[in-house]
Amino acid sequence: MNKTFKIYAVIFMVVMIILALLEVNKKESTDWRKNFDVNEKSPFGLFVFNNEVQSLLDHHIKKIENTPYDYYNQHQKGGHNILVIESDIDKESWKKILKEVTKGSDMMLIMSQIPKEISDSIGYYDSQLSFEEENVLKLTDRKFQNDFIKLDKFPSGRGFTFIKPNVQVLGKTVEKNNTDQVNFIKIQFGKGIIYVHSEPLFLTNYYLLKRGNTKYTQDIFSYLQNRETLWFVENNTQESTFFMRFILSKPALKYAWWIFLGGLILFIFFNAKRKQRVVPILDPLKNTSVDFVKSIGNLYLQEGDFHDMMNKKAQYFLNKVRLDLLIDTQNLNEDFAKKLHLKTGKTIEMINEAVVLIKKAQDPYASVMKEDLARLNSLLDEIIK
CATH class of the missing domain: 3.40.50.880 (Class I glutamine amidotransferase (GATase) domain)
Incomplete structure (x- = not known):
């Protein structure tokens, strides 16, 4: 049972109790209007x-x-x-x-x-x-x-x-x-x-x-x-053509009709605010970057172009070194290896091996194997980790 239903139930019970008390304590009132109607039994009827x-x-x-x-x-x-x-x-x-x-x-x-x-x-x-x-x-x-x-x-x-x-x-x-x-x-x-x-x-x-x-x-x-x-005499005996004449002529039905109208007004009042539509649950957008990289990698593997992949990996590494470590990468010499060693804290042997593989990747005439690409990828990831 939700909260709204409980509120309506309480209001309905209060209204019914009030009406019951009014009905019990109701005193018959005399209609003293001078109607002079031949069908009226009130004091001033005929x-x-x-x-x-x-x-x-x-x-x-x-x-x-x-x-x-x-x-x-x-x-x-x-x-x-x-x-x-x-x-x-x-x-x-x-x-x-x-x-x-x-x-x-x-x-x-x-x-x-x-x-x-x-x-x-x-x-x-x-x-x-x-x-x-x-x-x-x-x-x-x-x-x-x-x-x-x-x-x-x-x-x-x-x-x-x-x-x-x-x-x-x-x-x-x-x-x-x-x-x-x-x-x-x-x-x-x-x-x-x-x-x-x-x-x-x-x-x-x-x-x-x-x-x-x-x-x-x-x-x-x-x-x-x-x-x-x-x-x-005035023709007061014609039946009213109002469609509610029967209900309004009977006290019990008349009270029921007014209670119904009152309840309807309360319902409209409490539900006047626009209800928000149910928000559907949407799956979060998937990060397809990894899938894209995998797709590209699989493409290169299928083509067997390990040299091009190795070259792109080397270019990405050198660009990161320039931007993050502020080391000049124009000459991959002993001075470059020493600076990279000092800033990354990696062993000089690892850095020298990486430099050799980078130069091999940059050489368009070098013969590159799958193992070379795997080793370069492992070394560079380790250095800039």
């Missing part, structure tokens, strides 16, 4: 309302996932009810809705921020009127005076100001430190009626599941006529 709306409106409700513009271009409708709850509707669709209302349909608009296309058309203005953490929603009609709902979680605090005379107030928000503010109004528009409520939280799971709160919701929708109601 899952409960979506399941109960059929009985609430006597089974006359019909959910429409197309835009109002597309729907009304394809369908001709008589008088009916229109329901819009915190939906993002385009400008052309609002025009289609208002056209239907003008012809005799009624619209129930429940939104915290009313689109300008609507407020300008029917004559009112909505704004943030309060920042209180709690308030109470009440209706102004005496027959509903005992029905109310208390908002204790993130009320929007929005209401209506600059209301025109033809706008009828149906409900208000009551707070301890503020005057009552209008949150539910009725406007006659052409042959139809528009109802606008500025606080959609009363329709969410959190408030509908509280005892007594459903009565307020029933009172609100009692203003609509008993006829078909088209509820325009």
Whole structure:
């Protein structure tokens, strides 16, 4: 087991231990986002309302996932009810809705921020009127005076100001430190009626599941006529086309995926440095000088030219004497032999014998035998050793 593998193993174990501790100590968190999604079971989703709306409106409700513009271009409708709850509707669709209302349909608009296309058309203005953490929603009609709902979680605090005379107030928000503010109004528009409520939280799971709160919701929708109601909802039910949708939708698979990505990043990080290629073992270069000399020697032996070899050996010796011992080699006489004797420490007899063989090698007419070459080579090597 190499060192790198041990490092990876330790890192992996530490990550797994940390994840296990986080999983054991994990507390379920509540999603308090105001999503108003009909499929969400979070506190501010519309899952409960979506399941109960059929009985609430006597089974006359019909959910429409197309835009109002597309729907009304394809369908001709008589008088009916229109329901819009915190939906993002385009400008052309609002025009289609208002056209239907003008012809005799009624619209129930429940939104915290009313689109300008609507407020300008029917004559009112909505704004943030309060920042209180709690308030109470009440209706102004005496027959509903005992029905109310208390908002204790993130009320929007929005209401209506600059209301025109033809706008009828149906409900208000009551707070301890503020005057009552209008949150539910009725406007006659052409042959139809528009109802606008500025606080959609009363329709969410959190408030509908509280005892007594459903009565307020029933009172609100009692203003609509008993006829078909088209509820325009945003199409949030389409399946995501993202290829990781299934993995990311499952907590266990999602954690495994992030661990895999983390491990991959660590692997890339530790192996980012370029690794050196394996250096091949090369045999050291052979000294072929000896082989070359042997080859040359064998050539001379085969040719039988002992005289030439002997002459070259003599020239090499004399050149070395000149360079290393600084002795003049022009005259190979008794004086030369004496100097060579003194500088090399060899016997005078050996040196004289070598001088005789050198002169024989230099004589082009001398007869040289193999034994002469061997003897000269032995003597010269001994002298300059």
